[in-house]
Amino acid sequence: MTATATEVRPGTTAARPAPGPLRTELRRGLGPWTGAAIMATILVTMYSKAPEWQIRWQDAENLLHPLAGLLCGPLAMAAGCLQGGRDRRLGAGELWASVPRSPLRRLLVAAAPSALWPAAAVLAGDAVVLLAVWPYASWGRPAVAPLLADAVAVGAMGLIGHVVGRVVRWRLMAPLLAVAGYVGFAYADFTASSWRWLLPSAQFSAAEYRQVWWYAPASAAWTAGLALACFLAYGLRSSRKRLLALVPLVVAVCAAAAILRLPADNGPWRIDPAAVRPVCADGAPRVCVIALDARLLPSLVETLEPVNERLRGLPGAPARWAVGRMAEQPGDVPLWDVGQDVVRNRIGDPVLYRNHAVMQLFSEECREGELAGPHAERTMDINHAVVEWLAPSPPGYGADVPGARAHLDRLRAKSPAEQRAYLVRYLAASSCRPDEVPVP
Amino acid sequence: MRLYLRSRAVPGALVMVLAAVAAAWLLVPEEGSPHARVPVLMAPLLVATAIGTSLHTASDELDRTAVRVWWPLRLGHVLVPSALAACLFALVLPGHPAEFGGSAAVRNTLGLTGLAAGAAALTGARTSWLPPVTYTAAVYLTPPDATAAAWWGWALRPAPEGAAWTVACALLCAGAALFARRGPLPVKG
Numbered sequence: 359m360t361a362t363a364t365e366v367r368p369g370t371t372a373a374r375p376a377p378g379p380l381r382t383e384l385r386r387g388l389g390p391w392t393g394a395a396i397m398a399t400i401l402v403t404m405y406s407k408a409p410e411w412q413i414r415w416q417d418a419e420n421l422l423h424p425l426a427g428l429l430c431g432p433l434a435m436a437a438g439c440l441q442g443g444r445d446r447r448l449g450a451g452e453l454w455a456s457v458p459r460s461p462l463r464r465l466l467v468a469a470a471p472s473a474l475w476p477a478a479a480v481l482a483g484d485a486v487v488l489l490a491v492w493p494y495a496s497w498g499r500p501a502v503a504p505l506l507a508d509a510v511a512v513g514a515m516g517l518i519g520h521v522v523g524r525v526v527r528w529r530l531m532a533p534l535l536a537v538a539g540y541v542g543f544a545y546a547d548f549t550a551s552s553w554r555w556l557l558p559s560a561q562f563s564a565a566e567y568r569q570v571w572w573y574a575p576a577s578a579a580w581t582a583g584l585a586l587a588c589f590l591a592y593g594l595r596s597s598r599k600r601l602l603a604l605v606p607l608v609v610a611v612c613a614a615a616a617i618l619r620l621p622a623d624n625g626p627w628r629i630d631p632a633a634v635r636p637v638c639a640d641g642a643p644r645v646c647v648i649a650l651d652a653r654l655l656p657s658l659v660e661t662l663e664p665v666n667e668r669l670r671g672l673p674g675a676p677a678r679w680a681v682g683r684m685a686e687q688p689g690d691v692p693l694w695d696v697g698q699d700v701v702r703n704r705i706g707d708p709v710l711y712r713n714h715a716v717m718q719l720f721s722e723e724c725r726e727g728e729l730a731g732p733h734a735e736r737t738m739d740i741n742h743a744v745v746e747w748l749a750p751s752p753p754g755y756g757a758d759v760p761g762a763r764a765h766l767d768r769l770r771a772k773s774p775a776e777q778r779a780y781l782v783r784y785l786a787a788s789s790c791r792p793d794e795v796p797v798p
Numbered sequence: 799m800r801l802y803l804r805s806r807a808v809p810g811a812l813v814m815v816l817a818a819v820a821a822a823w824l825l826v827p828e829e830g831s832p833h834a835r836v837p838v839l840m841a842p843l844l845v846a847t848a849i850g851t852s853l854h855t856a857s858d859e860l861d862r863t864a865v866r867v868w869w870p871l872r873l874g875h876v877l878v879p880s881a882l883a884a885c886l887f888a889l890v891l892p893g894h895p896a897e898f899g900g901s902a903a904v905r906n907t908l909g910l911t912g913l914a915a916g917a918a919a920l921t922g923a924r925t926s927w928l929p930p931v932t933y934t935a936a937v938y939l940t941p942p943d944a945t946a947a948a949w950w951g952w953a954l955r956p957a958p959e960g961a962a963w964t965v966a967c968a969l970l971c972a973g974a975a976l977f978a979r980r981g982p983l984p985v986k987g
Contacts, residue, residue: 388925395932403936429935436931440924529807529854530814533847533927540935541840 379467387444389471392437393479396430396512400483403429404490409701411491414650415500416565416633417697418491424547426480426508427559432539434512435519438472439532442523462593465524469589472520477513481505494703496653497633503574510578511558514585515539521588552618555625556580562625565650565697566633566683573626576613583610629683636684642670643691648682651696653703658696661708665716665749672778674785676719691719709752716749724790733792740765740797741789744781769798802871808879811852815883818844822903823890835938837891838898839953842906843934845883849876850914850926853977858984873978880911880970901957909952909966910934912973919976922985 383389403425404411404418411418445451445468454464484505491500519535543559554560555573558581586606594600620626638646639659643666647655662679669675677689681696693715696705705711720741729737743765772780780798787794803809822841853875855861861868884904891900910930918926937951952962 395928399932399936403939425939429932429939432935433932436927529851529924530810530848533851533931534844536927536931536935537840537844537847540931541836544836544938 380470383467384471384474387471388437388441389475392434392441392471392516393475393482395437396433396476396479397483399429399433400425400480401486404483404487408490409706410698411487412702413491413494413654413697413700414565415488415491415495415498416568416650417563418487419501419504420561420563420565422484422487423504423508424559424561426512427557428540428543428547430476430480430512431515431543431558432536434472434476434516435522435539436532436536437476438469438516438519439523439526439535441472442469442520443527443531444468444523446524446527461596462590465589465593469517469520472516473513473585476516477509480509480512484508494653496651497649501568501574503571504569504577507574507578507581508558511581514581515558517585518588521592524592550622552620552622552625554622555617555620556614560625562627564627565695566629566648567624567627568630568633570626570628573617573620576616579613580610580617583607583613634683634685636680638678641666643676644678646678646680646684647696648684651682654681654696654700654705657700657703657705661705661711662715665712665719668748668778668781672782672785674782679715691715693718707752709750710755712749713745713751713755716745720745720789722789728790729792731792733795735761736797737789737792737795740784740795743769743798744784765798772798805855805857806852806875808852808875811848812879812882814848815845815879816886818842818848819883819886819890822887826892835898835954838903839906839934839938841887842883842903842910843930845880845907846910846914846930847927849879849883849911850918850930851923852879853915853918853926853982854923855982858982861981868981869978872981873974876911876915876974876977880907883907883911899957902955905957905963905966906953908970910969912966912968912970914973915977916969916973918982919973919980921983923982924985926982 377385400422404421407421411421445454454468457464459467488500519532522531522535543557546557547554547559547561556577558577583606587603587610590603590606591600594602617626633648633650635649636646637649637652637655638644639655641659645655645659645662645666647658658679658681676691677687678691679693680686680690681693683695686692699706699711739759739761742759742762746762746766747769769777769780780796783796787796789795818841821844822837825837853872884907887903887907888900891903910933913930913933914926917929921928934953937954949961949965952959952965955962
């Protein structure tokens with residue numbers, strides 16, 4: 359018996375084994391381009407809205423979720439559709455049939471780029487966005503499960519698109535899927551029923567809320583189950599095992615049933631008591647924010663300091679500025695969510711914020727019939743003058759109230775002691791009863 | 799000519815253009831509705847994708863052996879359906895003319911079709927829908943503020959804004975010229 363040995367000449371290398379078909383499919387064709395398009399969509403869109411989310415983990419995630427469902431999902435579906443029709447367009451059916459693999463396995467290899475690239479691109483885009491939030495987030499940590507559910511949903515839509523592309527021979531099918539998916543999701547998101555929580559694009563934008571723990575896995579089971587059912591129904595259509603497609607379908611239906619039991623308004627979102635815990639700075643009046651915005655406290659204290667300086671120690675002055683959604687106490691001046699006014703942990707326009715805060719300090723809800731009579735207009739003028747004196751509005755903002763000018767001039771002309779005395783009398787009066795409001 | 803139109807599935811694309819116009823006409827929301835921009839943006843997008851995908855030819859190599867001058871046919875292929883759709887939108891779409899009425903739909907038809915034609919020349923006609931779809935979706939989800947808007951958010955700007963029209967017309971001219979000169983990029987598969 360003789361044996362031949364293949365000699366490898368010195369200086370040459372042995373031929374590399376051919377890469378597996380899955381690896382080749384993933385590296386070539388439309389998959390990488392789809393991934394790049396999806397990642398670019400996420401990054402460009404998020405970049406254009408950076409001031410809105412680069413402050414809290416929750417704000418970033420609340421934007422990433424509809425972005426993945428509304429933009430990336432239909433895009434993945436359309437790209438999957440294009441990929442699904444590839445073999446038919448190339449006339450590669452006979453070549454595939456000659457491969458000693460089952461139809462389902464062949465389909466799995468061909469469909470892998472349609473599902474995996476979009477899902478990977480969503481995760482990569484999410485990671486970049488979260489890294490951009492990291493230096494500025496005050497509290498908590500990113501919720502990973504909803505982001506994973508988003509990636510699963512986008513991958514599932516890519517898979518469904520692939521199956522549609524295999525079944526439908528129409529060159530307009532891919533763009534039509536993209537447009538119809540986009541318009542359909544956008545319209546459905548406006549419905550006020552529990553059905554909208556089944557959508558991968560359902561929007562919710564309150565940072566103080568967090569999802570119930572089971573929603574992300576149930577949502578992933580719903581989208582992945584539906585896509586797998588389509589995939590198996592197509593891949594096993596000529597096999598005895600085709601009833602296997604019912605298994606993921608049952609899982610999807612069970613997950614959908616659980617999601618549909620959620621309330622229509624807030625759905626899976628519950629307020630997070632730890633996030634709305636007040637965190638206060640020393641001083642009078644105190645400046646308090648919710649734990650979610652703890653890093654903003656120094657900037658807020660600095661912004662409100664000129665007003666606090668004038669209010670400090672006065673009878674009737676507020677006890678604290680309560681910034682954000684926290685349990686109200688007597689002596690509080692509730693200020694709205696600061697998220698819209700902050701750019702990377704700094705108040706965007708401190709003068710405007712201070713002016714709005716003082717307007718809120720003197721805003722009083724009057725009952726019907728109050729704030730009437732001969733002095734009502736004068737009271738509104740005085741109110742405007744006091745606000746402008748304590749915290750002038752920035753140029754270009756605020757209404758020009760001619761009647762307030764004289765009051766403002768008189769206020770400014772007073773000595774500091776007289777100004778304090780007037781402010782005490784003004785704070786003691788109710789602007790709903792015009793006769794009580796002192797004239798400067 | 800008939801062979802050219804049939805080889806590009808132009809009749810099907812024209813049906814799609816008419817369907818998009820009809821959908822925009824039937825689905826016009828009430829004034830002030832949050833969906834007011836949808837027909838003005840999505841119907842032109844459908845028109846652009848229909849025209850863009852119709853630029854594909856299965857006989858590209860054969861076509862290039864012909865002695866005839868191709869650019870007038872290619873230019874007509876982009877401009878005639880766009881003009882038809884633009885006229886129909888102007889006729890059927892009411893809405894607030896200063897905001898998102900028929901003239902905004904005309905502008906978006908021109909701009910998005912130009913984008914699709916340019917993409918057909920650069921990346922192939924099968925994927926020519928990708929840039930207009932991605933652009934439209936991104937700009938709709940994140941409407942740009944007024945300062946930077948007219949240039950990159952032209953499709954969402956109110957109709958009378960000159961800068962938005964300039965961008966849309968420039969896109970149509972560039973896209974149509976590029977396609978007329980180079981034809982669709984031949985892509986297999």
